[in-house]
Amino acid sequence: MDHPTTEKIQRYGFPTQKPNPTVARDSYDGGPIKKGDTVLEYEDYVFSEDALSSGQVNILRFLGAVRKQAQ
Secondary structure (H helix, E strand, O other): OOOHHHHHHHHHOOOOOOOOOOEEEEOOOOOEEEOOOEEEEEOOEEEEHHHOOHHHHHHHHHHOOEEEEOO
């Protein structure tokens, strides 16, 4: 039987579980959006621009999506 700290290191890679401060929220498709990423906001939906093709970005921009930096 291992020490609890050793078990945490084996599971998580560090002794205490820390929230990931770089993840701001999830995109429409479920992928993480990190602070500083370029996103497109359309109505109540958020899309990570990195996960979209140029055609998808053009369509969203045509429909009125706003390009912003994730915070």
